[in-house]
Amino acid sequence: MSELSHESLLKEFPEAQWDEAAGAVILPATNARTIAEWLLASGWDYCSNVTGVDYLEREVKEKITNDAGETETVTRTEPGRIDVVYHLYSIANKTGPLVIKQRTGREGATAESLTPVWRSCDLQEREVYDLFGVNFKGHPDQRRILMWDEFEGHPMRRDYTEPFDYEWEPTPHAEILEKHQRGKVII
């Protein structure tokens, strides 16, 4: 059994990246399943939490040092992405967490399903599929879980807008609704 840390993972699979800010390992899209199996074999027996994070396309201002040695501010467009985050623990060694992420684009988002490795991903990956629209390859039973089957769209995406207020009912203040629509009141 290798040492339970992200270093051993990075050593074993050099194509995985270490994201210092998030404290997470970003798995390569191709062999996430293989890495997961290796992780399970090396002692990360318990996958606690699975979730998605949606990042819209945005502009990032970065200070870089150019060739001339001057710092200048460059505006760069960061493409939108969806991260599927897994929090791993070891029950046998009582250590953790190891955060691993699968990164995918927003359009036609797909990721490797880790359900065959950890059963606990089953319902949570279904939830990520339901709310974020990430397709999990190899998931045994990928259906909507919280929304009804006929529901369109993925409500946890940040650019999701409600098609209509199907739960609308008259409130004593019609104005409050107007306010809401103007965006003054945050709901």
Place this chain on the structure above:
Amino acid sequence: MTQEITFWVLAVIAVLGALVAVRRRNLIHGVFALMIFFAALAGLFLLLMAEFIAAVQILVYIGAVGILLLFAIMLTERVTGDDARDITSRGSFWGWAAALAVLVFLLLPAIQGADLSQTAQPINPSVKALGHQMMDPYVVTLEVLALLLTAALIGAVAASQGGEKKKEDTDDA
């Protein structure tokens, strides 16, 4: 007078019940009609003061046979509806013939032999006497019947066990 009225009411119920049991498309309705027939029959027995027979009629025919029939019907798929069962008139000739034969060869002689001018005497066959009869002159018959039933029971158990065993075998293989 009261007795006669009761007899006719019960008789009509019995015949109607029997007819419904035969003619009804809905099987469950048929079974319940059959039970009404049994109940009316039990009433007729009571009218003849044969209360033990009436009790046994209810106990065995309604309580056991009827329930068994219901169970059997629950196991079949189509219970109600138009395609529940087909009542065809095919072979009805033989049916009528059999009914007529029973009437002519069994009932008519019995009716002719009986003295109809007299109403039934209230004989009181006590259960004790019945038991003594059963245990004394007819004990062999009773035992044979009991043996037969036990054998049937054991056979049924064996049959169902055989099925189970077969399943286990396939599981092992």
Place this chain on the structure above:
Amino acid sequence: MSILGGGIFKGMAVTLRNFVGSYFYKERLITNDYDWRPEDKLPQSIGEYPKEEGEQLRDTTTVNHYSRNFPMLLHDGGEPMDTVRCVACQICERECPPQCIYIEKSEDKTERSDNKAQFYPAKFDIDVSVCMSCQICVEVCPFDAIVMNSQFELSTPDRFGGLLVRRDDLLKSNDYYHKIHPQEAATRDQKMVADKAAKEAKKKAAAEKAKAAAEVKAKAAAEAKAKEEGE
């Protein structure tokens, strides 16, 4: 080797004990007799509920001094709108998680009894059918103007209008607050006094500082002038 059915008999002994005990020990009972008054007619809206302060706490078995139910607006006594603490800053409206508060700020400022002109809420409505009694509005209020009431008998037959509590029904005096939540009210008053003192101290300090600064400046100016003159 346990007795046949021993566990069942043990359980039956427990239930028998409870059966008998419920007649002799009041603390065994789960339920309390609610003060049911069939002659009471259900008010058509919340505003019609009795406003006498004693009435609010008539059922002390379910409501105690710690309960919170829906918010109310505080005033310091006297004419409510004269001493209302709320200045319609709308922080609570913004922070309210279920968005049940609706405030309209007044167009003009009024003179309060403490001779300070302030805005006041022209409208202050709480839709208690939406409110979830979370007390966030109380925490974010910088003026200690909104606190939680413990009145709970609020049912009405009207679903939408009936559960809207208007400003005038929300206004309650600080004395009432002391009555229903004595400990909390006392703490809040202490805090307010302390805050006020701190604020005044700060103001004073600021004023002194400003004065000192002005003095220093004046001094410097004088010195400069003197220097100038000296030259």
Place this chain on the structure above:
Amino acid sequence: MSFQLIIDILIATVPLLVIFPSLFAFTTWMERKALARIQNRIGPNKIGVPCTRVSLFGLGQPAADGIKMIFKEDIVPRGADKLFHLLAPILALIPAMLILCFLPLEFPWGKFMSGKVQAFMLDSAVIFFFAITGLNTLAIFMAGWASRNKYSLLGGMRAVAQMVSYEIPLVLSAVIVVMMVGSLNAKEIADAQSGFNWFVFSPWGLAAFIVFFIAALAETNRSPFDLPEAESEIIAGYFTEYSGFKFALFFLGEYIAMFAISGLAVTLFLGAGDGPFVDAAPWMPAMWFIAKIFGLIAVMIWLRGTLPRLRVDQLMAFAWKFLLPLSIFNILLAGLSYFALDARVANTTDDVIHYVNSGNPFAGVPELGTNEALMGAMIYRGMAGEQNPMAAKKWFLKAALKGHPASRTLVAWWLGIWVLSLVALYVMAKGLNNLSRSTTKPREYLYAE
């Protein structure tokens, strides 16, 4: 068949049809109140006398419930078999009412008016009782099937399986009493137990009573055998789709069946109308009878407040693997010990009579209690009126208490047989219990510091 007979029948039956439904109302109140107290609640306590504020411990609650039930909308599911849906509650009530008539319940007015004590003085009342109880099964199945609801169907199937299975131990435990009395007549069974000669006071009678009571619980769908209406699994079982008055009829039928089967238990084992001061007033036997019924119903309520429910396979296993063997064993044991005891009594009788015949009992040293022993022997032989082994035993017991040696031996035998039977029954029950559920027992757990 005369007009007088019809009058007699009416006099005997109408009170039953009035008394028991009223008792039903009282029982629902009692059950609610008792369950509430078991659960440390107060129970119904508001509704009392109408139009006043008098609450009378909530005694008006059943009436209010009844009125509500009558005026409630009657809902029949669209796919239901309307005829059977209507018939089922009626069919559930009628047999239950009918079997009340077989109870040896003596109301004084019946006695005064025409000498009729029961609606049907049937020679084979016990058999009739079981026959008609079986009809209840049909009603429940009908309700379950006609509702066209899956839960109802499951409940109906469960009810049929359960009631058919538990009828067997029920009948087998009643057989013991029939064996002892030698009659199926309820009145004769009741008379045989007069003077505290209740069958529950013998080991096999006690075992039979317990088996009978358990089977009766199952037969009336009471907890812990309330599978056909198991709320946590199949909503309300066969009456899921019943509301309003039909539901009330079912409810009534269920409670009347409870009364009836408790009444049978009282008749068979608990001495029917026998009790202290039974001769003090003409209505005492009826009062005792109803009081005993209520005692049994109180135990039913108590059990309902305590126990969870069995699972369907355990229910069947309990009937077929525990109650059935136990009651068959009980019949054998009862027969054997009855014969052994009887032989011993006969022996003692012979001794006593021989002693009397062999010489003048008053000439030599008179043995203590000889007179009592002689009395017992005479009664046993039928020399003093009717032959009555039960009463003879009582006289022998008196003789033994006075110190009659032969009677003492008899009583020693008697006690020995009783203790042996009790032990044998307990061992049998324990063994059967271990066979059917040997693996379930409380467990030990580990702790991590």
Place this chain on the structure above:
Amino acid sequence: MSTTAAPNYELLQQEGLETSLLEISMGPHHPSTHGVFRMDVKLDGETVVELKPVFGYLHRNHEKLAENMSYLSSMPFTDRLDYFNSMTNNWAYALAAEQLVEVEVPERAEYLRVIMAELTRLVNHVTLVGFFVNDLGALGTPLMYAFREREKILDLFEQASGARMMCNYFRFGGLRNDVPEGWLDRTRELVDRFPAFLDEYEQLLSENEIILSRTQGVGNLSRELAINAGITGPMLRASGVNYDLRKVDAYGIYDRFKFRVPYTDGDTGDCYDRFMIRMLEMRESVAILKQALADIPEGDIIGKVSKVFKPKPGETYGRIEGPKGELGFYLIADGTPKPYRYRVRPPSLINLTVLREMCLGGKIADAVVILGSIDIVLGEVDR
């Protein structure tokens, strides 16, 4: 150790005898699905041959709501996740948020947090056992006893926080307010009397033959599957894994208390074990409460947190041992007053993963009992 495929139940098919399956949709309105939960069950007679849990009827997208409001504003919404245990929900959220800003929680607040959490555990376990026996078919008697004790604890909660169930009591860096005068004495009195109630409760339940035969050997869950399927809490320990976050993470000040973690040897892992583990855990909670109530110091109740909670960008995952299992909050901050991502790891939902496996082949009555022994609250499952 791949445990994806559930065991397939083979229909008993004999030659010439076909049985048809009965499909029942148990729920969303069913007396024993603990809320609006649905089980699509296929029955062969009474045997469950297929079971599909369906949920989402109570879905309100709690996470999306929280992402659109300030950190503090979603605190009252956490109460409504698992509405039996609002205190522990609050704690988990506060713990996660405190990890973002690294605030020091005062001593007294830590003690009060432990007291509240353990009281919550008592509330949860005692009512769960009541509901569980209710599912077994008892007429609510144990449940009523449980509610009586629960009510006493809820009174304490009301006195401390103002509300019985939706407490909303924890704040980032401490607690909202100090407990009122005399509260600790009342709590001590309650804790002293609680073991007597537990004795009575055990006498009523734990040896009852019907309960034993209904629960033992029902819904077995192996240790391997339990770990792999992410089962947590008492259910995991009933399957023979000694894993309690109060010991493992020692969050708060749990390392100061002496208590034991009950678990099984893992041979059975059935409903009886799950039921008994909870009974035993309540005694340990009482032990913790006694120590905490003895040692609690005077002092501040909330640490130094700025009025506008605005953490630096970063992400964190905070988890506690909730009464139902590991309750985690995954927060991503982006420097604004609102969380960028807010995720609840609901133990109720994840413990449901193995429902199908445990129920298949059992009777329909077992399915209800197994669901009861999992201990779900639909507010948390559906969020």
